[in-house]
Amino acid sequence: MKKLFAIITGAAFFWSCIGAEPVINSPAEKAPSGAASAPAVRSGPAADGLETPQFKGIPEEARVYLKKVAEAFRSRDGAFLAAQGSPQYEADNRGRYDEETYLAMLFRIGSYSEDLPWKPQALPRLEYNEIIGIEYKNWNDNGPHLEVRANLIPKTGEPIPCEIVLIWKLPDPKIEGVYP
DSSP states (O other): OHHHHHHHHHHHHHHHHTTOOOOOSSGGGSOOGGGGTSOOBOSSOOOOSTTSGGGTTSOHHHHHHHHHHHHHHHTTOHHHHHTTBOHHHHHHHGGGSOHHHHHHHHTTBGGGGSOOOOOOOOOOOOOGGGEEEEEEEEEEEETTEEEEEEEEEESBSSOEEEEEEEETTSSSOEEOOOOO
């Protein structure tokens, strides 16, 4: 029995490595010919990545908070996401920008996630209804806060890089967004 299992597993691995198409038993199971040119649509969120070796040493309070943020993205809870700014950051910025621009600054998406010299550009916008999940990549302990790099996973298209600056030692952890 073990030998049969090894043979089947080996064959499956071989076919996946060479990129062979799976056997299709009926014409109804074939993908439409235009499917290759259509943008990829994801049916569900990717794993959040907090169980990977990169997050082994992250403080438990921060892990719990990041799981709440991941769940808010999966459930498209815009009220929760918008309320995650630190009190001063929220007071300074939330009323000055529309919700999508505020969320882009809060979660430091796209160009806000990079340390680039200032240049005029259109402000990125984060449309949380188009996001189905977040995948955390790595983190850095930077004294009073943690810098967490991640990718937001949209329904269609490429992942959106973001950086969460988490002030996790507060009684209620909050995020420090970027100031424009």
